[in-house]
Amino acid sequence: MADFVMETGEGGNVFDDTALVNLARGGDANAFGHLVSRYERKIYRLARHITDSESDAEDVLQETFLKAYEHLDGFQGNSKFYTWLVRIAVNESLMKLRKRRSDRTVSLDEPSDNGEEPMMREVAVWEGSPEEQYSNEELRGILEKAIQGLKPAFRTVFVLRDVEELSTEETATALDLSIPAVKSRLLRARLELRERLTRIFKQKGEDVLAYL
Amino acid sequence: MLTCKEFLQELSDYLDETIDAELRKKLESHITECPNCWVICDTSKKTIQVYKGMEPQNVPKDVQDRLMLALQKKMAAKCGKVKA
The missing domain is CATH 1.10.10.10 (Winged helix-like DNA-binding domain superfamily/Winged helix DNA-binding domain)
Structure with missing residues (x-):
């Protein structure tokens, strides 16, 4: 995450997800980068657990954050950002599983x-x-x-x-x-x-x- | 007295502490009298604990680099669209 350096807000307070999402919506790349570094390990683990494949998990990780970034305006804020991210990652992971086992519907x-x-x-x-x-x-x-x-x-x-x-x-x-x-x-x-x-x-x- | 089968059906909710006091009492009374169910309850609790305690590993550096590259491209494309 060397390219994204924002760690804390004024006075050293760590920004919460909602604040970072709002900054990212306003075009602040560092804010979204910070959300990535906050959750990438968990999303990668989730994808590995569901897909049971490191290469699929890598694709899922990438697709999850790309889609999240793309649809950031559609994030309603009535669920937690992390839960929203998990939903995207689960869908991507299940698609991978289904693709791999096209002979047997998962x-x-x-x-x-x-x-x-x-x-x-x-x-x-x-x-x-x-x-x-x-x-x-x-x-x-x-x-x-x-x-x-x-x-x-x-x-x-x-x-x-x-x-x-x-x-x-x-x-x-x-x-x-x-x-x-x-x-x-x-x-x-x-x-x-x-x-x-x-x-x-x-x-x-x-x-x-x-x-x- | 609950049967073992009835106990097992409620085990998850018991471990998550999402059952009412009356049922909880019945379940607790079952495990004090049934050693097998006590063991199953104890080892199920430990199973959940050991998974909850597992820290996620770091994302491998090369995987992280590819993610960042893809994101930067996406961001550049989005900025381009806005300017256009």
Whole structure:
């Protein structure tokens, strides 16, 4: 971000998103650059999680900010700038996924959830805290691999709710899903990830108990 | 007493603390008596925590450079249009 230098406003106050959006609308390139540097890491991570591809994620990152810049006048300001950005990034990511799997439609409307209860095969306590047991890099690798094992309809909901920390309502709006659909997919995703992580993090020697 | 299945259906809302006090009480009473559900609840909570604690990595420099270049082009084009 060497080309964009504006970090703070007068008196050293950091500009909030709304102020930066207004400045950017007025043609201040530095203001938009600052919004980019504020959110590029999160948008890139979101795109990598949904598309499971670094090159697609790079395209999504670029398209997201280009579209945001282009449509800045259309941003209503009744949602948070970040939520608006996430909506653009999610749409771009899903387009990438659909393109890649043109033989099989990837749809978030598709109820991949067949109503069956997720199986609980791993019921074991964890060995201490994963943050203490693994290096940041190892832990990141484990967490990302676990997410990639989920179906897109589930991982997208999980990533928005529990990684990007959007509310249930914001997630429903971003994905054009009903609130009950978001909730049921989130539950399913959380339980599946719990299952996958328990296989790795469980106490050594702990018996694997069959659930129910 | 709730069944395990009923407990699991409410687990997400319980962890998000978006349930009413009465249901919360029932869920809490279930986990004090059901060790399996206690473990599932505890490890689900830790699953969410570990993901929330994950800091996003920096965008690779070359990816960032290409983004900036694309944006600068876009901005130049927009300014051009305004002037024209």
